[in-house]
Amino acid sequence: MATELEQAGFTNRSEEELGGRWGMVVDQDLCTGCQACVAACSMENNVPFVGEEDAGYGRAMHWIRIERLWESTEYPEVKMTPFQPTMCQQCHNAPCEPVCPVYASVHSDSQDLNLQVYNRCIGTRYCGNNCPYQVRAFNWYDYTDARIRPELTTLQNQLNPDVTVRRRGIMEKCTFCIQRIHKAEDKAKSEGREVEDGEFTTACAQACPASAITFGRIDDPKSEVSRAATSSRGKHLLEELGTLPRVTYLAGGA
Amino acid sequence: MSEKISRRDFLKLASVGAATTAVLTGCGPASRYVVREPYTKMPEYTYNGLSTYYATTCRECAAACGLVIRTMQGRAIKAEGNASNPVNLGKTCARGQATLHGLYNPDRITEPYKGIRGQPLGRESGSVLDWDAAIQVVADALKNNNPSEVAFLMGMAPDHLFDLVSDLTAAIGAPAPVRFGALGMFESRATLSKAAENLLGQPAMPFFDIANADVVLSFGANFLETWLSPVAYTRGFAKMRRGNPKRRGYFIQFESRLSQTAAKADEWIPIHPGTDGLVALAIGKLVAEAKGGVTPRAFASVNVADVVTKSGVALETLESIVHHVVEAESPVAIPGGTALGQSNGLSTAEAVLAFNALVDNFGKPGGVSLSPLSPNQNVYHRPASAQEMTDFIAKMKSGGIKVLFVHGVNPVFELPKSLGFAEALSSVPQVISFATFPDETALASDYIFPDHHGLESWGYQRSVTGTQQSVLSGAQPVVSPSYNTNSTVDVLLRAAQLAGGKFAEALPYADEVAFIQSKLTNLIGETDGSFVAPEINTFAAYFQQHGGWWKNAAELPTPSAASALGQGVTVEEAEFAGEGEFFFVPFVSPTLAEAGANKPWLQELPDPTTTVLWNTWVEMNPETGKELGIENDDVVKIVSEAGEVEAPVYLYPAIRPDVIAMPFGQGHTAYGRFAQGRGANPADVLGLHFNEAGDLAFAGMRVKVEKTGRKQVLSRLEGKLGVYGFIEEK
């Protein structure tokens, strides 16, 4: 019973005690909303651009989007909420996982990450529907097919060979740059050691000019990310759902 | 250059370097003379599945951030920040990330062209040239014209090409090359350096050390977006906020609209346009009084009550700000952007600098100082102001320019229409463009001799400001050129040889690399830099490997506060040109800037504050909208004395009701499929009004707004229903 309660959020225990391996911390007090992370993510993960009409209809495929709402829209007391980069929260109890009929979104034991197996996906879109954070992007068309979009013929030179290019009818999402995780893990393995904190980082964290994004091992209490995650400013998105996200947000303000 | 450094020697050096720095740099395509080989004959430094990383410089703006490009089998895969470059310390902005979309842009100019001026490019139009002919053309252009009638118009970046052209023009007695960029215009660089000259004694870019400040007053400076060196200043901002665990820096932004920068401020003060200087003086006076003692002359004259009425900033607000300032250890005030783009811009800048002098932060951590000179630079040099461009254009029109070389800038798009650059071009007999992309200016010239993309070419670039260290950022090709393009430096060198005589003497270099190395010689043996090398080859190798050379220690010339405070500063009221109910505030799009429009992923990025993608919008306060019966997505026509422009409205709650704003960056009539015919260009309505420093008073206009009755739905990343509510009136 105790653990259920804790998982439901009645806990003062830090993330690493509740498990998890890779984690991310986003400092909303630092995020300037500059979109560098979005660009970096898209370049690293071969995220296609969808064009004006589709983007306006809500089909932009950003794996990470910077949200901003209004606390008050009454001039002059206008107040904007702090920029909130929203990417897959890599929930431990991910609502998107059990609803997939073909195990396309499964949980990785070893990394405690929320995997999306592209070639298994048949496009029921239940996961996207069930994701409380609405961070899953669906390939509504063959956005990456140069036969359909000739403008891609040259641009495709830039595709990252470590990341699959997704075809139509497939759900995709932020993977915590799992290709980088694997690279680092393989390297560490070949050298017979554990992956060190800061040995590598995700594309978004790497680019962020304000260093608002920190990525690393949350099971290592000494790592930068776990120290940040246990900060008093830390909170999770929709904590009340008990999804145990692996992304911690540091509230803005003093 | 008789003994050419072979790749093998280089790799030896490289491995030495690799031990000392994280950046693994082979000098792959950089092996001097680039050859394209099939992948069956793969060079030994590329292994299947392994990446090679090259350090180079980002050319998306003039800030000279260091990049490390990850390449795989001859293709550039990812742009990452160069962790050791002091300007960006491994960070990049969105535009830096998207630089690969420039490199692999489907609309690159692939061959030298002749005789376009309007008509379309392409083999079928029979306008393709080969490079020998092209170089002959350049040589003739240099030789057959009176040097005083040869003009070079170049981009803002102070790079090796600029040095080369300066040498050339100096040697042959031609007017010095003119550097210009819309960014410089919207940043009011000329005003800043003029103010610095007047108050700090040097025409340098002042450097504001916000990293160590604890209270920051920014007067319209969008230093988190595009201003001067955004990445560096963003890093500073982060330090200011969370760098010191004991205190969180406090940040106040004075601006008539909630820009991305203002959105990060703890206090955003929607100030009446053009009154920034007055407010700065008023705050200064109050601070001085609060501190006791005699109020310096600079602030003596200002009348606070008067300022309150003019600026619309309540006295309590001023006092609370004063309180913050007095409490602070190291407050700093930054003048910039819209505050300086006013008829009273210069005095505003001076007022703000005087304020800094008052709080006595000159040369101190968290204070103001002068940006250091770059390693191989001995005098400050700034890009041309709009005023100077006007003179330049006048000269063009008067036929004073027979041949015009254009590189790295797109004045037809970037300059206000009212300056009539496009018309002036037609009165120049021969226009030669070195553009990489088919931009408006290139298509209006007689020849296009396309330069490599930045990632395909050699070079170096000085960092003008943004760091306390003196930085010379190095560039090298990371991939072999995709098309039949040619480095402009090489073109000029060979043309000079061809022209012979004083031209050949002026540029006695075998090729681009030789020229660059000649510019580096004075750094050989320097011990206080990022690396030490005994002779030029080693130095050049390290230079590529590290991505440049920079001093280890911060060195900031400290101005004297006394002179700043001594002289009286009077900020007279700003005059607004034209009539109309609205003040017009154009601002540079944070994601696109002046040259990002042709990169699809930059178009796909939402504007941070409005989340609009792929288009131009007009920001208008919802209240105003209600009064005028204007709703979201209504296309309105903005009419100024200088012209008119149409764009759909975004009812933006965080803008003064008497102000409308519009982003600069879209509205191209050329420049590739992603940019062409998309959005509108606010520069079309800018009138010719300058401040005392000769910068354009781009924010000093009044405009009328007319409904067109048309609707054009803006693409937004945000869901309107959730962000602005869904209750329907029924």
Place this chain on the structure above:
Amino acid sequence: MSEPITLLAMFEDIEPASEGVEKLQQMGVTDDDMNVISGIPVKNTILGRPAAITYVSRIGMFGAILGMFLGIFLIYGIPYLYPLLVGGQPIYPIPQGIIITFEMTMLGLMGFSFIGLFVDSGFPSYTPQKYTPEISDGKVALLFSCPVNEQEKFIDALKNAGAVTVAPVEARHL
């Protein structure tokens, strides 16, 4: 006794048909040697005949058990073979198990009842059969076999019982 012959007696209604059945029983025709063919189901008690035995329900039950095991295999066997974690849910979930098992059980039950009907009634049978279309017009037919030499006796008896026609019947294609 001589070789038997099959006669078909047609009745306008159920009432006389039951009379006929009774007559035949008195005359010593065993219940196995007669059969009533009707256009609507008629209770055996109405006709005064023993109840027909049917195996449909048993086959159905068997199917139900089969289906249940299939369901149990699907929900618990598969994860045993390919254990994959999803969303912090147990590998062998009870509630889902109930659903799948129920559906499979029902499918088995009905599927096998259907098959049972075929098996038990010998469907489909396209071989020639002793039948006349009038039956589906509401007439009730009494099909029985008797020794050839005594057939007149039976015919009279049934005529008295109210049979419209009583005639030897040949198997024909339906």
Place this chain on the structure above:
Amino acid sequence: MASYAKPLARQKHAEEHEEDPRQHLMHDPLPRGQMNAMVMESMRETGPIFWIITAVLAAFVVFALGYEWYVLIMQGQGVAGVTRPDYWGVFLVNTVFWIGISHAGTFISAILRVLKVESRRPFTRAAELMTTFGLVQAGLSIFMHLGRVWLTYWMFPIPNQRTIWPDFHSPLMWDLMAITTYLLCSTMYLFLPLIPDLAMARDRTQGGWLKVFYKTLALGFRGTEGEWKNLTTAMNIFAFAIIPVMFSVHTIVSWDFAMATRPGWNSTVFGPYFVIGALHSGMAAVAIVLFLLRSTMKHYKYFIRPEHFNTIGMLMLLVSMAWAYFYFNDYIVPWYGGDIWDKLFQEYAEEGPKWYLWYTMLICNIAVPWLILWNRKWRETPWLLALAGILINVGMYLERYIIIPVGVTINRMPFTWRQYEPRIEIPMTVGTFAFFLLLYMLASRLIPLIPVWEVQEGQEAHLIRKIGKAEISTLSEME
């Protein structure tokens, strides 16, 4: 002197006296042969209008359904209106709607058969056909919704080279299982009572492919005691077993939504609420079909009479009240609970850009049946009942539309809230309706839509006894 305190309603005596039981189908028997002839004739006599309509419907199926689907598959779901967060659109609305329609058949032929509601007899088959044909549309709609429909078989629990099996944690897998079961069983259940009628048709067809058709399907049924025994046993098993399956199917369909961690969806009442909703639309659909049969098919005025419309009408009224009750449950609990997201979910439906759908739904689903169906005279007016049926189905379609594409706009990330506008869904939806009607029209020419043997069985069992001064309808146990 009157011994009554209250006056008697003599003057109204005329209207009030019980109407003649002989106008009931069960008391107005015809010889079986004649009924057979009537049914066969209604199948044979086909005018040009029939074929014209059939052709038009076929054209719709080919172009609106077939071609558009081809486009949808080749280009991707982008040609539909779905987007983030509206990942689910009209295709799933259609699925739920058609499964709802399909429930009527089972309800009438199973539950009414178990409860021995005699007036069911003539239209059980018409209703059962709706079940099967409706499920076909539902299945199609699910496949339209899939992003990579050509990989649907990955959901089937069959051994495969990917050594990966479907995940039964997912409500969609429960759905697959339940709907498959339901489709198979309801089809078998449609076939069982059909066998004797096919035999009848076989006996009345001389030569031609129809003869072969009937002969094959009639399986050589003669009507011996054993055959009847087996048949009735199987039918009883089905009648009882298919009822829980029917409930489970729509409950599971509702769980596809109720299991989601979404505001407004995650509700415990969804199961029964969806089931009753299904019956609501199903009953209404039966009314429409009865009206069409009665007015288009020859001789059907004999089989389908006002009394049957009366029965359906009462059921519709009853179900609509039950629906209102469940909807109120589903409404007031979150409303009172005051969870911010649930509140927003409801406000969005009522005051959002699609507010008019919400009001139309309430009017069609509650006001219409309650105002029309309380009066017997009106219930017995076929066209009026059919009209009510159409309106109710509009209302029920809107209800699903509000739950899925409208409701899905509201999630816990307001930044993403967007509106859904159907695009290619519209022609394809029309296509499914055309397909449904087309199947029905073809069926009306191939199989007897009236289970004649059941009608006769009923007529045999009914007789009128004179008790005192009144003639009373009585029913005797035949089977």
